[in-house]
Amino acid sequence: MPDLLEKFLAETGFALLEYRGNGAFLPIAGLPRWFQELWKEENSATIPLALCEKSAFLENFLYEAEEFWKAPGPLGCQSETWIEKSADGREIPLQARALLLNGKRVITIFSPSAAFREQVQTLQTARNALLDHERLAREIQKKEILLHCIVHDLSQPLSVMHVAMECLANESISERSKQFLTLGKLASDQQETMIRDILHTFSADLRASLDAGTQETSSTDLLECAQRTMTALGPTFDAKGVKLGLAAAADASAKWPVRAEASRLQRIFANLLENALRYTPSGARVTVGVEDEDAFLKAYIDDDGPGLPKDLRPEQIFGLFMKGKQSGGKAGLGLYFCRITVERWGGSIGCATRPGRGSRFWFRLPRAVSDGSAANATEGRHSEVAEGRPRQPVRPLRILFADDQKDIRTLTTYQLKRSGHKVTAANNGKEALQLFRKGKFDAVLLDQEMPGMTGDEVARAIRKSEAGKKARAFLVSSTGNTGPDDIRRLKEAGFDTVLGKPFRLEDLQTLLSSVGQAAPVFVEAQNAPLGGNINFADLVARVGGDEKLLKRMIALFQRDTPKRIAAIGAALRRKDAAGVASLAHALKGSVSIFGVETPRLHAQELQDFARAGDLAAAEGLFAALKEEIANLLENLRGYAHQTPARPASNRPSRPRPPRKRGRHRR
Amino acid sequence: MSHILVAEDDATTREMISGVLKKNGYTVSTAADGMTALRTLKKKKFDLLLLDIWMPKMSGLGLIGTLHGEKHIPKIIVMTSDKTSDTVLKSLIGQVYQFLAKPVEAQTLLNTVENALSMDPAVPPIEVLSANKHWVELLVPCERSVVARVQSFLSRLETDLPPDVLEKVGYAFRELLNNAIEWGGHLDPNLKVRISYIRTKKLLMYRLDDPGPGFKMEELSHAAVSNPLDDPMAHMTVREQKGLRPGGLGLMLTQQLVDELVYNEARNEVVLIKYL
Numbered sequence: 001m002p003d004l005l006e007k008f009l010a011e012t013g014f015a016l017l018e019y020r021g022n023g024a025f026l027p028i029a030g031l032p033r034w035f036q037e038l039w040k041e042e043n044s045a046t047i048p049l050a051l052c053e054k055s056a057f058l059e060n061f062l063y064e065a066e067e068f069w070k071a072p073g074p075l076g077c078q079s080e081t082w083i084e085k086s087a088d089g090r091e092i093p094l095q096a097r098a099l100l101l102n103g104k105r106v107i108t109i110f111s112p113s114a115a116f117r118e119q120v121q122t123l124q125t126a127r128n129a130l131l132d133h134e135r136l137a138r139e140i141q142k143k144e145i146l147l148h149c150i151v152h153d154l155s156q157p158l159s160v161m162h163v164a165m166e167c168l169a170n171e172s173i174s175e176r177s178k179q180f181l182t183l184g185k186l187a188s189d190q191q192e193t194m195i196r197d198i199l200h201t202f203s204a205d206l207r208a209s210l211d212a213g214t215q216e217t218s219s220t221d222l223l224e225c226a227q228r229t230m231t232a233l234g235p236t237f238d239a240k241g242v243k244l245g246l247a248a249a250a251d252a253s254a255k256w257p258v259r260a261e262a263s264r265l266q267r268i269f270a271n272l273l274e275n276a277l278r279y280t281p282s283g284a285r286v287t288v289g290v291e292d293e294d295a296f297l298k299a300y301i302d303d304d305g306p307g308l309p310k311d312l313r314p315e316q317i318f319g320l321f322m323k324g325k326q327s328g329g330k331a332g333l334g335l336y337f338c339r340i341t342v343e344r345w346g347g348s349i350g351c352a353t354r355p356g357r358g359s360r361f362w363f364r365l366p367r368a369v370s371d372g373s374a375a376n377a378t379e380g381r382h383s384e385v386a387e388g389r390p391r392q393p394v395r396p397l398r399i400l401f402a403d404d405q406k407d408i409r410t411l412t413t414y415q416l417k418r419s420g421h422k423v424t425a426a427n428n429g430k431e432a433l434q435l436f437r438k439g440k441f442d443a444v445l446l447d448q449e450m451p452g453m454t455g456d457e458v459a460r461a462i463r464k465s466e467a468g469k470k471a472r473a474f475l476v477s478s479t480g481n482t483g484p485d486d487i488r489r490l491k492e493a494g495f496d497t498v499l500g501k502p503f504r505l506e507d508l509q510t511l512l513s514s515v516g517q518a519a520p521v522f523v524e525a526q527n528a529p530l531g532g533n534i535n536f537a538d539l540v541a542r543v544g545g546d547e548k549l550l551k552r553m554i555a556l557f558q559r560d561t562p563k564r565i566a567a568i569g570a571a572l573r574r575k576d577a578a579g580v581a582s583l584a585h586a587l588k589g590s591v592s593i594f595g596v597e598t599p600r601l602h603a604q605e606l607q608d609f610a611r612a613g614d615l616a617a618a619e620g621l622f623a624a625l626k627e628e629i630a631n632l633l634e635n636l637r638g639y640a641h642q643t644p645a646r647p648a649s650n651r652p653s654r655p656r657p658p659r660k661r662g663r664h665r666r
Numbered sequence: 667m668s669h670i671l672v673a674e675d676d677a678t679t680r681e682m683i684s685g686v687l688k689k690n691g692y693t694v695s696t697a698a699d700g701m702t703a704l705r706t707l708k709k710k711k712f713d714l715l716l717l718d719i720w721m722p723k724m725s726g727l728g729l730i731g732t733l734h735g736e737k738h739i740p741k742i743i744v745m746t747s748d749k750t751s752d753t754v755l756k757s758l759i760g761q762v763y764q765f766l767a768k769p770v771e772a773q774t775l776l777n778t779v780e781n782a783l784s785m786d787p788a789v790p791p792i793e794v795l796s797a798n799k800h801w802v803e804l805l806v807p808c809e810r811s812v813v814a815r816v817q818s819f820l821s822r823l824e825t826d827l828p829p830d831v832l833e834k835v836g837y838a839f840r841e842l843l844n845n846a847i848e849w850g851g852h853l854d855p856n857l858k859v860r861i862s863y864i865r866t867k868k869l870l871m872y873r874l875d876d877p878g879p880g881f882k883m884e885e886l887s888h889a890a891v892s893n894p895l896d897d898p899m900a901h902m903t904v905r906e907q908k909g910l911r912p913g914g915l916g917l918m919l920t921q922q923l924v925d926e927l928v929y930n931e932a933r934n935e936v937v938l939i940k941y942l
Contacts, residue, residue, distance in 0.1 A: 544686045546685060548688055556677040556678045557678040559677070561677070585748075586675065589676050593678060
């Protein structure tokens with residue numbers, strides 16, 4: 001029997017000890033190997049072992065054990081797993097258990113080696129996996145942000161190019177230049193669509209909603225899109241000497257309705273055609289065709305190039321960042337987007353080397369139930385350059401336009417003004433809000449991403465300030481993010497409509513022409529702040545809201561200024577440069593109080609010229625300055641006469657006498 | 667009530683300034699030229715002088731020079747639209763309190779006047795160690811309003827820098843000065859920050875030397891500059907916990923606004939350089 005016990009203990013690694021008090025233990029049977037290695041104890045059944053000196057954990061556990069021995073419970077008394085280090089540095093996990101056997105206080109110590117190791121390993125793996133997961137999630141987030149930044153930054157200069165080209169198109173330019181311009185516009189259109197697609201694709205991927213997006217697939221005519229794209233790309237093909245034509249079998253009189261969105265469908269064609277052009281030698285031919293496949297309609301583009309590379313499978317060609325070795329430098333996104341878009345519409349795309357020579361790229365899209373709206377849907381945006389003269393808008397509007405990008409501001413303002421609108425430009429959201437509160441506007445166009453105050457914040461503030469008022473401005477947001485969520489958010493902020501950025505002036509014009517007829521009709525005389533270029537409300541604020549004080553100041557200004565002007569004239573006549581400088585300085589000081597920029601700048605320049613001794617220049621400037629001052633005085637007189645001193649808030653409703661036409665000039 | 671003298675030759679401006687001040691309860695006298703201003707100052711004690719520079723008979727600078735060494739000199743606020751280093755330097759030497767840009771607006775005027783009048787007389791004045799147009803060196807008390815004052819002077823020195831660059835440098839300088847006064851001097855007006863402004867052909871340099879023991883980058887958990895890459899707003903939480911004013915973007919922005927930003931080892935001296 002004892003023999004069997006010994007064997008059992010040796011096999012299972014249990015140490016069986018009787019507690020003798022005072023931290024001393026007596027082995028009941030032979031001690032297992034780990035015990036001997038760890039505590040260097042001889043296998044003796046007679047000498048008590050002072051284990052508590054060797055293991056602090058065991059010493060602690062003894063307190064629990066003694067409790068148990070005094071009053072044994074049904075749950076027993078077992079320690080947690082602890083670890084002892086052996087002399088050679090190995091870690092040995094141990095578990096102890098207190099038992100009361102035949103009235104003897106017994107402790108078993110057991111080394112759950114294998115099971116324990118496994119447990120630790122599992123934990124370790126789990127922790128590593130968790131860390132990996134976190135790291136990846138962070139990485140993905142970083143990339144997402146990076147991508148948005150890049151795309152956003154890419155589209156900014158593009159907006160400028162767009163508007164610049166549109167401005168250019170409205171100048172009178174030669175036919176040739178117009179062709180170049182058309183090319184430029186086409187290219188920037190493509191880039192814009194690409195940027196938008198990147199955003200769409202990735203945001204769709206992220207939202208994991210890559211289902212066949214049904215909301216944007218109206219009925220579009222496949223052949224008409226092909227033809228439009230062919231017309232647009234005509235000059236490019238001509239330039240390379242490649243013939244571009246429609247296959248004889250394609251019936252242009254029939255309808256080819258597919259479930260797709262026109263502008264993207266045209267881009268698919270454009271991508272495939274450009275791809276064909278790259279591989280087609282000069283003098284050869286590229287043919288576009290369509291085929292009816294019942295439930296699907298198929299389009300194909302045949303080229304006379306070298307055919308597909310033999311080492312590439314078709315699906316590789318439509319992969320990300322794939323580009324031919326000898327092709328012109330493109331990022332290799334084009335075909336990838338063709339595939340993604342076609343597949344999203346429930347179609348398929350492919351390519352093959354044609355028997356004989358060249359290759360064929362094709363795609364098929366589900367046929368749409370023809371509803372006659374095809375013509376409307378294909379109203380593409382790849383516009384040819386419009387005729388040189390600006391279009392007369394139906395109704396001139398007072399527009400407030402805020403964009404922090406200077407170039408866009410300048411160009412758009414120019415364009416809108418040219419179209420007959422009255423435009424006020426703001427550099428940022430805060431300024432826009434201030435201007436809005438001071439003036440009256442029919443429409444407000446706000447860039448979304450502005451420093452300090454974003455477009456939606458301004459919109460909210462505007463809507464808040466309109467509360468309880470009759471007039472309601474038409475709010476347009478221009479933003480690079482036009483996902484459904486973004487648009488919902490912007491509409492909630494109070495925008496009437498959202499314009500994707502970079503936007504086309506025509507689109508803006510169309511939107512503006514829809515500005516409600518109920519809005520007050522804009523007439524020049526009402527719009528100009530009382531006194532022409534002086535903002536009196538602002539002025540009253542600048543003197544601390546004291547209109548009486550402002551009137552006293554105006555009276556003094558009216559008294560002194562003509563004298564100063566006369567004195568400057570006299571000083572100029574007697575060639576007294578120092579005198580002119582000093583008088584111009586004084587004039588500048590008092591003019592600046594009224595917040596009128598031009599005369600102040602001119603007075604400053606006059607002072608500078610005089611200081612530099614350039615009296616000829618000073619004289620030229622003085623003539624202009626005199627007229628501006630006369631205007632200013634006239635405007636101030638108008639104000640002083642018309643308004644009895646009343647609180648500023650009552651002022652705008654007061655009737656105004658007609659202004660003298662001849663004087664009203666800037 | 668505080669007694670203010672407005673010395674300004676332009677009647678419209680004079681009317682505006684005195685009008686705004688009177689309406690806000692100040693007792694105001696006016697003078698249309700430097701001589702009249704001087705006579706008025708000799709007759710009566712004033713708390714504050716709002717001074718135009720270009721005036722007939724005696725210029726504002728002339729008046730400052732004449733007042734130098736007088737027993738009672740009111741606090742002086744110089745109003746000017748011009749940027750001339752000469753005016754700035756002479757005003758600094760003449761213990762002018764602050765510069766005010768023309769055209770003056772009611773609110774700015776009132777704020778500046780109120781600040782000037784309410785300043786604790788125990789706060790020592792700005793000491794001018796050098797007032798040369800290439801080298802301006804000041805010893806300023808660690809007190810909040812000194813930042814606006816110093817900047818009102820230094821920003822009016824002629825630099826030939828485009829306005830946007832100037833604004834950036836100005837911002838960077840203001841942040842550093844704020845840091846020096848707040849963290850280095852613990853807003854104790856008896857401690858001083860030494861400011862040097864050096865202008866050479868090729869560069870514009872500011873050096874700030876604060877009275878504190880310096881700091882360690884690791885201690886700056888309340889500043890955006892030490893945020894971990896993946897949490898760009900971490901410092902805001904720290905600031906909230908510590909009850910600090912929102913902000914703390916200064917150092918980070920400053921690094922990006924100027925060409926060089928160099929600290930000494932203890933980090934209680936900093937040099938800011940903009941190449942021209």
